[in-house]
Amino acid sequence: MEHQGILVVVSGFSGAGKGTLMKELLKRYDNYALSVSATTRQPREGEKDGEAYFFVSKEQFQQMIEEHKLVEYAQYVNHYYGTPKEYVQQKMAEGKDVILEIEIQGALKVKKRFPEALLLFVTPPSAEELRRRLIGRGTETIEVINARLLRAAEEASGMEAYDYLLINDDIDRCVEEMHQLIKLQHRRTAYHLDFLSRMRDELCHLDENNK
Ligand code: 5GP
Numbered sequence: 001m002e003h004q005g006i007l008v009v010v011s012g013f014s015g016a017g018k019g020t021l022m023k024e025l026l027k028r029y030d031n032y033a034l035s036v037s038a039t040t041r042q043p044r045e046g047e048k049d050g051e052a053y054f055f056v057s058k059e060q061f062q063q064m065i066e067e068h069k070l071v072e073y074a075q076y077v078n079h080y081y082g083t084p085k086e087y088v089q090q091k092m093a094e095g096k097d098v099i100l101e102i103e104i105q106g107a108l109k110v111k112k113r114f115p116e117a118l119l120l121f122v123t124p125p126s127a128e129e130l131r132r133r134l135i136g137r138g139t140e141t142i143e144v145i146n147a148r149l150l151r152a153a154e155e156a157s158g159m160e161a162y163d164y165l166l167i168n169d170d171i172d173r174c175v176e177e178m179h180q181l182i183k184l185q186h187r188r189t190a191y192h193l194d195f196l197s198r199m200r201d202e203l204c205h206l207d208e209n210n211k
Pocket of ligand 1: 011012082101
């Protein structure tokens with residue numbers, strides 16, 4: 001159990017800077033593996049299949065659901081997104097901390113299935129800053145930006161379900177905070193049940209030997 005990696009869910013409003021945050025975290029530390037999701041949305045410019053996402057058709061996605069190949073899935077602004085199970089299981093077994101960068105519905109499903117997972121929510125310092133970043137990114141039409149802002153307002157009501165809030169106003173500080181929180185999560189008793197029971201056992205025997 002000590003060497004098994006943990007599951008870290010990172011959510012946040014579209015435009016909160018999660019992508020940059022993940023990239024920086026993976027660059028600095030080698031104990032992380034970023035899960036690549038499957039999606040039915042179209043690739044954005046520069047997004048490669050198998051890197052940003054596995055871009056699949058609705059039928060292929062449906063099949064993955066039926067064959068229980070996803071840890072979780074959800075619909076987000078007219079498209080499906082899901083986490084392939086195999087990669088997550090394999091990397092955790094290798095001792096890597098696996099990061100799922102997913103939206104809130106999926107995050108809540110993960111928490112239900114894996115209560116010991118760490119849930120982090122990333123937000124910019126203000127709503128106005130969020131709008132500025134989404135427009136500045138220039139990858140979506142104004143309709144899509146508005147739909148994403150609407151979705152952000154919905155997601156904002158679920159922020160309390162997360163374990164920690166990361167305010168992304170300084171990428172450097174945010175990356176370090178995230179790394180520290182994950183390190184701390186490793187010390188949670190839930191990850192050391194074998195140790196706890198061995199310790200209890202040993203203490204019992206010490207007690208017996210002293211009689
Ligand atoms: P985007 O289209 O901007 O890449 O992603 C839209 C939203 O879908 C983001 O909030 C992203 O975190 C979320 N997302 C990406 N992959 C998954 C996934 O596998 N499952 C779920 N539930 N959400 C995902």
